[in-house]
Amino acid sequence: MILELLGPEPDLLRGLSVAWRIAFYVMSLGAAGLSIFTVGFGHLQTPENATSCRRLTVILVGLGVVAGFLWLATQVVLASDGDLLDTEIWGIMLASRPGLSVIIAWVGLLALTLATRMGRSGSVVAVVGILATTASFTAVGHTTQHQPRTLLAAALVMHLVGVSFWAGSLWPLALASRQGGQDAARLVEAWAQAATWFVGGLVLAGALLAWLLVGSLETLVTTTYGWALMTKLALVGVLLAFAAWHRLRLTPALAADAPGAGRRLAVSIGWEIVVMVLVFWAVAEMTSTSPQGEG
Structure with a gap:
């Protein structure tokens, strides 16, 4: 865009x-x-x-x-x-x-x-x-223009289900965290356990899509699509860092009812939402160009 x-x-x-x-x-x-x-x-x-x-x-x-x-x-x-x-x-x-x-x-x-x-x-x-x-x-999109079509379509659906799960969960998690308490802790912990599988599927499917669509390191570093993809991957890395921080530090603090833990987790999720918006911007740039370059 x-x-x-x-x-x-x-x-x-x-x-x-x-x-x-x-x-x-x-x-x-x-x-x-x-x-x-x-x-x-x-x-x-x-x-x-x-x-x-x-x-x-x-x-x-x-x-x-x-x-x-x-x-x-x-x-x-x-x-x-x-x-x-x-x-x-x-x-x-x-x-x-x-x-x-x-x-x-x-x-x-x-x-x-x-x-x-x-x-x-x-x-x-x-x-x-x-x-x-x-x-x-x-x-x-690009998955309609490459082979194997069925594998690409299946990987895209798996990837988008994972993206939906992650992006759609941030606001309700922030709501619960802001309220704090043991009920919020149980919700966040249950979500984190499920997220291991959803995010794992998201990353696996995304890697498969990137490999099938880009095909080579040269394409990755010499095309607009490749640079947008690398930007997206960097931003996803930031999201994974947020997830690790929440899982290892902030969620246990919430479960222990530490003072201010819920507020800190809610603020951190707020920043995670900002990064998620940037991920969607990178996706917008990817959809407006070709994996095989402009020529």
Whole structure:
């Protein structure tokens, strides 16, 4: 997105298209992540925090639907030389890979909304929504242009489920930590145990995707995509350092009811959220360029 605007011939509309695309990713994966948290750990939340998470899930769903529409709308404007109401181009767009991706994601987001209304009985619907939302991104992007297609798609879904789990958990964890107490400690500890598996899958799938898409060290260091990928990896390293700090120091302090432990953990998670936003920025730059270079 930023690279698009800083190019020799900056194109505001294309930059907006990338911006709406990444907003669509963030909102959709954020809603999926909150749903994962609710299914796995909602029973450990206070009623007030659980209600707040359901409310935020619905808000993110709404924003995701709007961002997806605006992404497609900018694509229509670009393809029709400025005619947003060109029905023929809209038909072509909705039948294209981006259109298919958005439609599948909308179905997943609708399922997530229904799950929030159903409460504990909506877990199966939530899982369907999570899988549909994350799988929608296999219809677009670099994984559609390389082989082996099935392996790339499976790795991408695994990676996005891990990303959703991590990103969507930060806000409810910060809420619980700020309140402190043994209930918050149990929630954070339970999440940390599950995170070992989710983050492990995220890293494994991400490494496989990078290897299959980039293919060589030369490509990694000589292309815009490679530099964006290395930036993302560096930021993920910072996130892993946060996770280790929380697991080894701040969570035990919270469990021991040390004075100020909850506040310190909540502040640290706040900084983790900032880094997570930067990770999504790096992803935006990756999606706007090719793993094989610009030529």
